Amino acid sequence: MALRHAVLAALLDGELSGYQLAKAFDVGVANFWYAQPQQLYAELNRLEQAGLVVGREVVQEGRPNKRLFQVTDTGLAELEEFAGASDKPAFVRDDLLVKVQAADHVDTTALIARLRERATFAQAKIDLFGKLLRNLRGDKSEADFLLHGERVGPYLTCLRGLAFEEGNRDWCERTVAVLTRRERSRR
Amino acid sequence: MALRHAVLAALLDGELSGYQLAKAFDVGVANFWYAQPQQLYAELNRLEQAGLVVGREVVQEGRPNKRLFQVTDTGLAELEEFAGASDKPAFVRDDLLVKVQAADHVDTTALIARLRERATFAQAKIDLFGKLLRNLRGDKSEADFLLHGERVGPYLTCLRGLAFEEGNRDWCERTVAVLTRRERSRR
DNA sequence: AGGCCCATGTAATCTGTTACATGATTCC
């Protein structure tokens, strides 16, 4: 039941449609949670039935109608309670790490290619997060924004996302370096 | 079907029982994957039926018998194929990030407590990973081990785990600092 | 006496993924 709260948290910034939410959760910018469109449409309906969000239909011309959702007071209370509850630590589940774990028993050329791909992907996310952060803080300096900005939650999660992807990139590059050097010295 | 490969990768270091595997996957040291005991027992049976591992019963006195599992050649081939396949990037799903995302709309004292807990937990893992790395490299220096050690896979994944937890700790501490400073300036 | 460690599971449920469905509009 954590997607529930992720959706509520995402809707705090203003009304969003399922489609808009899906973009935020899916395409790269999932800086605090990841979910697929289908999950979100389903979850939004469940949330509405539970009275934690309200949706209003917006009739459009030239494109399908949409429903914009907003968090209710009940929804906010739910989030409040959630924030106080203790959380189980988030565990790692990453294909690439499994592959590296097996690196000594497996052909490394393909693995190195995967690591390079991941490093590139991580760099793309780093760039994206950088832009996002600049947008969020506007003309303020980071220190100033963190003290006086009116909405720092998304900024802070974005900072974590940035550091995470920097960690990924650096580790991938280092791992590639280690594996190639070993390849060379084995011949 | 990725747990399958995680189990195979974990068994590369030698025969393990379901129970031992479960400890490795569960208690903190899951440096490349996380899974619960029940999943592992089920997966081991599936792997055995598929011929990717073989189990042998070890009769014990004074405690229940156990079954030790080993990767077969077929299992190794499966891992080889897996290593070459492209992987979807691992996405973030973390309760704590959701809570921080909502930080501006929620009571922060409870949230700060959660962040402190997480920082402590991360530090414990950092210490653990540090010890693990020292054990793995023995008397060699890190650079030397990475070039000439005979099994670097687990070392490399452990390095990622270490960096990840350092990132967690630092971010938690910084976030606590930001939120407390804001609390103070609001009064 | 109570609780933890060893050791392995079953069953019910919840969550997440994959495949499929629809249909107009705008961009290349």
Added chain:
DNA sequence: GGAATCATGTAACAGATTACATGGGCCT
């Protein structure tokens, strides 16, 4: 003419979590 964007879902399946079950040995 074909692809991408907007917009919302259903259905089947795979994967993960939670609760429950068993039972002797060992430590305090």
